[in-house]
Amino acid sequence: MEEQKNQPGTDQDQIAESVKRDAKGLFESLTKFLRELLDIRLETDKDQTIQDVKNDIPFKGHNAWILIFSVFVASIGLNVSSTAVVIGAMLISPLMGPIVGIGLSIAINDIDTLRRSLVNLGVMVGLSVIAATLYFWASPLTELTPELESRTAPTILDVLVAIFGGLALIIAKSKKGTMANAIAGVAIATALMPPLCTVGYGIAEWEPLYALGALYLFSINATFIALSTFIVAKLLRFPMLRYANSARRKRTAQFASLLAICVMIPAIYTFYTTLNESNAARDYKAFMVEEIDSNENLYLRKDFYNYDEESIKLYFDGEINEATISDLQNEIKKYPGIENFKLSINGNKSRGIDQISKAYERSIEQINRLEKENDKLLDEIEGFKIKMAGLETQLREANKVVPVDVMPYSLIAKDAKIRFPDLAELGYGEVLKSNFLKVDTVKVIFPRWKFKVSDSIHTERVDKLHRWIIKEMKVDTLYVE
Secondary structure (H helix, E strand, O other): OHHHHHHHHHHHHHHHHHHHHHHHHHHHHHHHHHHHHHOOOOOEOHHHHHHHHHHHOOOOOHHHHHHHHHHHHHHHHHHOOOHHHHHHHHHHOOOHHHHHHHHHHHHOOOHHHHHHHHHHHHHHHHHHHHHHHHHHHHOOOOOOOHHHHOOOOOOHHHHHHHHHHHHHHHHHHHEOOOOHHHHHHHHHHHOOHHHHHHHHHHHHOOOHHHHHHHHHHHHHHHHHHHHHHHHHHHHOOOOOOOOOOHHHHHHHHHHHHHHHHHHHHHHHHHHHHHHHHHHHHHHHHHHHHHHHHOOOOOOEEEEEEEOOOOEEEEEEEEOOOHHHHHHHHHHHHHOHHHOOOEEEEEEEHHHHHHHHHHHHHHHHHHHHHHHHHHHHHHHHHHHHHHHHHHHHHHHHHHHOOOOOOOOOHHHHHHHHHHHOOOEEEEEEEEEEEEOOOOEEEEEEEEEEEOOOOOHHHHHHHHHHHHHHHHHHHOOOOOEEO
């Protein structure tokens, strides 16, 4: 009896234990699958990666010329605002090598490689800026295009692209074999060349703010690419360079660590400040749309947004009462990015009336101008109608087939009667004749004879009449009907 009572409980325990084993097995299987899916250590060739990075660092000969030509290509693309040309320049640019070399050399304590990377990067940057400056100095196109303007100030998106682009680059380089597509994609995404060309534009046009903003953007991209390389190299446990001298090894390790910290601190600060600036700009746009534009009682005339001074100034047409001002100042606190900004609201009733009055006067002037232009067009239309009527009359007269007194007809008719006694009548006129390509006016005579004769005699007398009249009329062509 006791065994029967305990049986149900035993079955439930077994079921629970079975569920636990199945859940544990499923979790372990899923963990194993994800580990195999995301693990990159097995396909990482550390020694070859280090060698490949070192090979990409030197900058001379072919690389120098490739860089110069890619600078010119990118500058032309920026100058005419052609995205396709800019992308092409980024594909052929050799700027990645030294930047990756900096990150990897810090990670493995390779001071010599770090020194070479810094020197080559400095030369590449200097040569790029000089080439871009010369191009924009000589170019007749000096307008600030959208492609140039977009490279004058970094955003949070630029920082994120540099981070993930740098991670993709070093992972692609560390894989056994070559991943050319990934490396080319990173070259396009991180866009190292266009900011340097924009620096050249700022120098050539003497716009220091443009030059400094573009140089700052390039610095952010380069820093985060190097930082991403450093992080991946550490995570993959790239072998540290060993020095025979323990003191030198210690100094090198300390220097590399210090340099890594020096790189990381500004990078983290840049990321933080850029993120805050991006959030503030986003919240400011939202505030303007949701609180200002949607309010039908507010007529915004001008607005000024200054992130550095943390201030927003709004100028309205019409008087703004205290309740509205207080309400807007409370509403701005709903937007975290700009909640601490100083909101200044200015309204002017008389100025609003002046604006309305000026708008009314401009409308009246425009109406008067349009009426004058309309009257002028009506006069021109009437003139055209009169001209058309005259032309139509001339055309009708020209189309009429009337006798033309080209010769003294009565005199020739009398002479014809004397010369050709059997001629009963003689008609003359001008007839329109067409060959279906063009229409001509031809001269025609219409003789009628008293007597019928044989065909040969008739042809002879018509021919004599034809030759005689041509001679008398002094014409080249004459038809006989």
